[in-house]
Amino acid sequence: MAFPYQIKTLEDYHQVYRRSVDDPEGFWADIASHFYWRKQWNQVLEWNFKEPTINWFLGGKLNITENCIDRHLGTLGNKPAIIWEPNDPEEHYRVLTYRELHTKVMQFCNVLQNNGVKKGDRVCIYMGMIPELAIAMLACARMGAIHSVIFGGFSAQSIRDRLIDAGAEYIITCDGAFRGNKDIPLKSTIDDALVGIDFVKRVIVAIRTHTPVSMIKGRDVWWEDEVKKVETMGERYFPAEEMDANDPLFILYTSGSTGKPKGVVHAIAGYLVWANYTFLNVFQYERGDVHFCTADIGWITGHSYIVYGPLSAGATSLMFEGIPTWPDAGRFWEVVDKHKANILYTAPTAIRSLMGFGDAPFEGKSLDSLKVLGTVGEPINEEAWNWYNTKVGKGKCPIIDTWWQTETGATLISNLAGVTPSKPTYATLPMPGVQPLLVDENGHEIHEMEASGNLCIKFPWPGLLRTTYGDHERCRLNYFSTYENLYFTGDGCLRDENGNYRITGRVDDVLNVSGHRLGTAEIENAINMHNGVVESAVVGYPHDVKGQGVYAYIIYNGLFDDENLIRQDIIQTVTRIIGAIAKPDKIQFVPGLPKTRSGKIMRRILRKIAEGEIENLGDTSTLLDPLIVEEIKNGKL
Ligand code: PRX
Numbered sequence: 001m002a003f004p005y006q007i008k009t010l011e012d013y014h015q016v017y018r019r020s021v022d023d024p025e026g027f028w029a030d031i032a033s034h035f036y037w038r039k040q041w042n043q044v045l046e047w048n049f050k051e052p053t054i055n056w057f058l059g060g061k062l063n064i065t066e067n068c069i070d071r072h073l074g075t076l077g078n079k080p081a082i083i084w085e086p087n088d089p090e091e092h093y094r095v096l097t098y099r100e101l102h103t104k105v106m107q108f109c110n111v112l113q114n115n116g117v118k119k120g121d122r123v124c125i126y127m128g129m130i131p132e133l134a135i136a137m138l139a140c141a142r143m144g145a146i147h148s149v150i151f152g153g154f155s156a157q158s159i160r161d162r163l164i165d166a167g168a169e170y171i172i173t174c175d176g177a178f179r180g181n182k183d184i185p186l187k188s189t190i191d192d193a194l195v196g197i198d199f200v201k202r203v204i205v206a207i208r209t210h211t212p213v214s215m216i217k218g219r220d221v222w223w224e225d226e227v228k229k230v231e232t233m234g235e236r237y238f239p240a241e242e243m244d245a246n247d248p249l250f251i252l253y254t255s256g257s258t259g260k261p262k263g264v265v266h267a268i269a270g271y272l273v274w275a276n277y278t279f280l281n282v283f284q285y286e287r288g289d290v291h292f293c294t295a296d297i298g299w300i301t302g303h304s305y306i307v308y309g310p311l312s313a314g315a316t317s318l319m320f321e322g323i324p325t326w327p328d329a330g331r332f333w334e335v336v337d338k339h340k341a342n343i344l345y346t347a348p349t350a351i352r353s354l355m356g357f358g359d360a361p362f363e364g365k366s367l368d369s370l371k372v373l374g375t376v377g378e379p380i381n382e383e384a385w386n387w388y389n390t391k392v393g394k395g396k397c398p399i400i401d402t403w404w405q406t407e408t409g410a411t412l413i414s415n416l417a418g419v420t421p422s423k424p425t426y427a428t429l430p431m432p433g434v435q436p437l438l439v440d441e442n443g444h445e446i447h448e449m450e451a452s453g454n455l456c457i458k459f460p461w462p463g464l465l466r467t468t469y470g471d472h473e474r475c476r477l478n479y480f481s482t483y484e485n486l487y488f489t490g491d492g493c494l495r496d497e498n499g500n501y502r503i504t505g506r507v508d509d510v511l512n513v514s515g516h517r518l519g520t521a522e523i524e525n526a527i528n529m530h531n532g533v534v535e536s537a538v539v540g541y542p543h544d545v546k547g548q549g550v551y552a553y554i555i556y557n558g559l560f561d562d563e564n565l566i567r568q569d570i571i572q573t574v575t576r577i578i579g580a581i582a583k584p585d586k587i588q589f590v591p592g593l594p595k596t597r598s599g600k601i602m603r604r605i606l607r608k609i610a611e612g613e614i615e616n617l618g619d620t621s622t623l624l625d626p627l628i629v630e631e632i633k634n635g636k637l
Helices: 010-022 024-032 064-068 070-076 098-114 131-143 156-166 186-193 223-232 268-282 300-312 331-339 348-355 382-392 472-480 520-528 563-577 603-611 627-634
Strands: 043-048 053-058 080-085 094-097 122-126 146-149 170-174 177-179 182-184 202-206 220-222 248-254 262-267 290-293 316-320 343-346 372-376 399-402 436-439 451-457 487-495 501-506 510-513 516-519 533-543 547-556 586-589
Touching: 010 024, 024 043, 024 268, 053 268, 064 070, 064 131, 064 268, 064 300, 070 098, 080 098, 080 131, 080 331, 094 098, 098 131, 098 223, 122 131, 122 156, 122 186, 131 146, 131 248, 131 300, 146 156, 156 186, 156 248, 156 262, 156 563, 170 186, 186 202, 202 223, 220 223, 248 268, 248 300, 262 268, 262 472, 268 300, 290 300, 290 331, 300 316, 316 331, 331 343, 348 382, 348 547, 372 382, 382 399, 436 487, 451 501, 472 487, 501 510, 510 520, 510 533, 510 547, 516 520, 520 533, 520 547, 520 563, 533 603, 547 563, 547 603, 563 586, 603 627
Parallel strands: 080 316, 122 146, 122 170, 146 248, 170 202, 202 220, 290 316, 290 343, 343 372, 372 399, 547 586
Antiparallel strands: 043 053, 080 094, 177 182, 248 262, 436 451, 451 487, 487 501, 510 516, 533 547
16 A cells, blocks of 8 residues: 555656645645644744744644654554664574564663653764664654764764764763674773763663673663663653654764864754655655665664654664675675565665675575665766666666755655656656755856756755754855855756756765765864874865775875874874774875965865876966975875
8 A cells, every 4th residue: 555645656746746846835734744743733834044944844743753653553563663684694683563662762761761861952872783773762752852873983082072062961872883893892982082071971881792891880871771670660651752843853963064063953843754755755665665774873864764764654674783795795685685675775885895796795695575776875876876776676676866965854856766767877856845956156046957056955845954053153154155045055966958966976075985974174184183294185086986085185294204104193093083984095295285375275186186187287377386286296196
């Protein structure tokens, strides 16, 4: 049985799209009426992009967990909500039905409450990919606390910055996390992050790896002990807090063009409607399907398409702890077969890395259960698209290329699986409610259909961010001030003669490394912490597997004994300050950087050199010292 607001034909899509533009409020009111509200809204939308002010379903009261769990209990109580596949194929998988999830979330609400967490408090979650991570998020949401999940690859320093920015007094973590053949010591990283911080009241530690950890008296408690206490006290039911539609649901930090990551804030009702609507339409989820999104919940993709989108639809979400290449490069295919996954949603970087292993990993794997394939996070090249289509989809699964961002909550541009046509390397058409446009360098809208420009959106959709935590002006400056009355995505884009969009990559100083978003300024700040570094400039360059690699030009004036050792030291520094995901792939030591007379680094030139376009650097006459360019060219790695 189809879901009531699933689009089923191309014609239907065009009609629905038209209505969403002509009558957005009526359109979204109809969709929202399919959710469970404690109190109906009295105004659908209030907005202006100047300040910006964006509110959806004003006056409405609800709790997202009643929509993601409670309302399914009657019909789906015994159906799996989460299937969890561990890192090690030898370990047994776990299944949580909707009823079990309900019980566990309420138990953990009691744990949070017993430990002092209240509505509105910020709770930082730094865990591996285990069901307790989803339980922790949902428990926060049920009691009205605001979760901020931090990806397990971030360093102590990054956690510390985020804790301070969010004023998070509570932390939920694990002793460690398994990823491939590694055991990542999460609790000890939290301990490092907390040195000298005295505002954190409680750290709740779940056991996963049995790594020895230090538990600080009065601050640290074990998840399992706290749950046991709740059980023996007989506390079971935990009523969901009645929340305002526009109360914040979560904060998720993401990189921008400045050195400091921003806390993107999403609000409850709009985000719920958007994650659910796009989940059902983009993937064309059907009752009983197993949805396998390989992202980490530390990123927005996991929030929207492992937790909130699927659960709000009563879907079965397959959560995988491991990595695609361990114990071997057939691991994804094994997981698909084992749990009969119907939808596989992954990143181009994973596809490219698996392509390198040839056909052997497919031996003995059927992949027959697959119906829909999806990609997200970065542009997909044609070769990877074709490989995904033929080797994984066997030519019978539509591929959806979903373009979106942390700030957009869920997918904005994508084909709808099997309903609207796909076009390799194109995200294709906007979702209903999304009004994209291209602007030229002067900020004027480009009206020709076939064009390239900067991608903006001119009308709000329910999943648009509301603010950046603690600094609304930053939100305005970043997204709403470049072009008047438009949300600026930071992405460059092509549009074909049929109105299909193809995202070409960031036009600001943001890199996309293996689908992870990193600011060049953020990496430069980390490199500059090394005591021998005078100055640095970071740019991206095309990388076969990662999509973009990190190329760092560094002026170094420390002792220059062993270049390679210095490189390793600098990489260590970046790993300490941000995390291993931000490590430079190439470090070139340079005598100077190409600067204009006003002292601005000409990144365009550095980018071209890193990309290998040495002959075509454009005008360098405005440089303070044009000769420096020759020296940099000569030393290119
Ligand atoms: O440049 C776009 C790229 O990823 C950026 C957003 O990164 P993040 O906020 O981490 O969210 C990633 C997961 C949604 C965008 O500005 N991007 C995302 N999806 C695509 C993409 N580029 C091309 N094609 C996509 N499908």
